Amino acid sequence: MRDFVSIEGLEVLAVVGIFEWEQEITQPLVIDLKMAWDNRTPAQSGAIEDALDYDAVRKAVTSWISAKPWGLIEEVAEVLAARIIEEFGVAELEVRVAKPTAVASAKTVAVTIHRTRQE
Numbered sequence: 208m209r210d211f212v213s214i215e216g217l218e219v220l221a222v223v224g225i226f227e228w229e230q231e232i233t234q235p236l237v238i239d240l241k242m243a244w245d246n247r248t249p250a251q252s253g254a255i256e257d258a259l260d261y262d263a264v265r266k267a268v269t270s271w272i273s274a275k276p277w278g279l280i281e282e283v284a285e286v287l288a289a290r291i292i293e294e295f296g297v298a299e300l301e302v303r304v305a306k307p308t309a310v311a312s313a314k315t316v317a318v319t320i321h322r323t324r325q326e
């Protein structure tokens with residue numbers, strides 16, 4: 208599938224990090240999602256029910272990240288991928304999780320994963 212629905216630069220405040228002090232504060236994570244979706248059906252019907260609703264995905268992602276403390280940003284990426292596949296029926300996606308305040312001398316640091324639904 209070469210059609211996608213994307214969300215870029217979604218900022219979510221999170222308790223995230225491997226150090227004790229990081230578990231006492233919130234830091235911004237910036238999420239990019241590129242989700243495979245057949246956009247021909249919603250284009251024909253005009254129905255949001257046929258579309259991958261990016262606002263519903265945005266709300267879910269924000270709520271999942273805010274719900275608990277995290278360690279590595281790899282864990283965040285893996286959980287987001289699994290839950291989007293499971294709850295939104297996405298067959299394939301790329302998830303990038305960036306932590307822009309993590310390294311003072313770098314603009315940002317990030318992990319990117321690509322996952323496919325197991326049939």
Ligand SMILES: Nc1nc2c(c(=O)[nH]1)N=C([C@H](O)[C@@H](O)CO)CN2
Nearest residue numbers: 223224225226278279280281309310
């Ligand atoms: N690959 C990763 N490396 C590091 C992570 C991470 O989540 N993934 N996290 C940290 C610390 O939490 C860091 O952000 C504190 O400055 C270090 N390396």
